Amino acid sequence: MRRFLVAGNWKMNTTKESGAQLAKALVTEVPEENQAVEVLVCPPFPYLTTVGDIVNGSGVGFGAQNCYQEAPGAYTGETATEMLTDIGCRSVILGHSERRHILKETDANINLKVKKALDAGLQVILCVGELQSERESEQTDAVLNTQMTGGLEGVDAAAFDQIVVAYEPVWAIGTGLTATPDQAESAHQYLRNWLKEHYSAEIADSTRILYGGSVKPDNAKELLSQENVDGALVGGASLKPDLFIPIIQAAAELSAG
Numbered sequence: 001m002r003r004f005l006v007a008g009n010w011k012m013n014t015t016k017e018s019g020a021q022l023a024k025a026l027v028t029e030v031p032e033e034n035q036a037v038e039v040l041v042c043p044p045f046p047y048l049t050t051v052g053d054i055v056n057g058s059g060v061g062f063g064a065q066n067c068y069q070e071a072p073g074a075y076t077g078e079t080a081t082e083m084l085t086d087i088g089c090r091s092v093i094l095g096h097s098e099r100r101h102i103l104k105e106t107d108a109n110i111n112l113k114v115k116k117a118l119d120a121g122l123q124v125i126l127c128v129g130e131l132q133s134e135r136e137s138e139q140t141d142a143v144l145n146t147q148m149t150g151g152l153e154g155v156d157a158a159a160f161d162q163i164v165v166a167y168e169p170v171w172a173i174g175t176g177l178t179a180t181p182d183q184a185e186s187a188h189q190y191l192r193n194w195l196k197e198h199y200s201a202e203i204a205d206s207t208r209i210l211y212g213g214s215v216k217p218d219n220a221k222e223l224l225s226q227e228n229v230d231g232a233l234v235g236g237a238s239l240k241p242d243l244f245i246p247i248i249q250a251a252a253e254l255s256a257g
């Protein structure tokens, strides 16, 4: 059975102090021996060590929102995977729609980062998802296929214990619009089938596929109860303990049956 993962993407938000308070609130609420749900927070780079020190030894992990594909060297402004592992960071979000559409990252850029992060032993949360116009023109599956093919090119089956896929329809991110449970389930089914066709039935079965896009306490349970939804990547609601904790609890209740 796949273990739920609830990950918070803080994006370019918080201060050192508010991020520390948020991390402390989560540590208090998430039990140390938290087997039911994997919980992860992804703060901005300047606060990674502050948050990492707070969550260290707790049931909450911490990850980065991006990385660079080269070893440390002359790459002004970038962050190496070696630096992330050096501070105990265990995960990285790659291919987020804001990086694809605002920072103009291509599937080829993302693929280089995915391979480097995997080599570094990091858990990779690879985000894929269609624009509203692509959904309206029935291009969703084609877009997911392109992003999965491009993002995972050259990645072999052995790396899949480090890979999580996040389906994040771009039209639902930060907009308050949420995919219906049926829309989410159908995209997740497509992605699981994609993994089966391109890798194997075992990999399709064991790889977690998260849903992201305006997940809130009031829609979390219904989304997470879809057969192929294995957790949530949460933006806005991950910045408030009173919104994020109920999402973790929804996952915990579902995994308890």
Ligand code: PEP
Pocket: 009, 011, 168, 172, 173, 174, 175, 176, 212, 213, 214, 215, 233, 234, 235, 236, 237
């Ligand atoms: C995200 O940033 O990955 C995200 C899903 O944001 P939000 O929950 O705010 O839609």
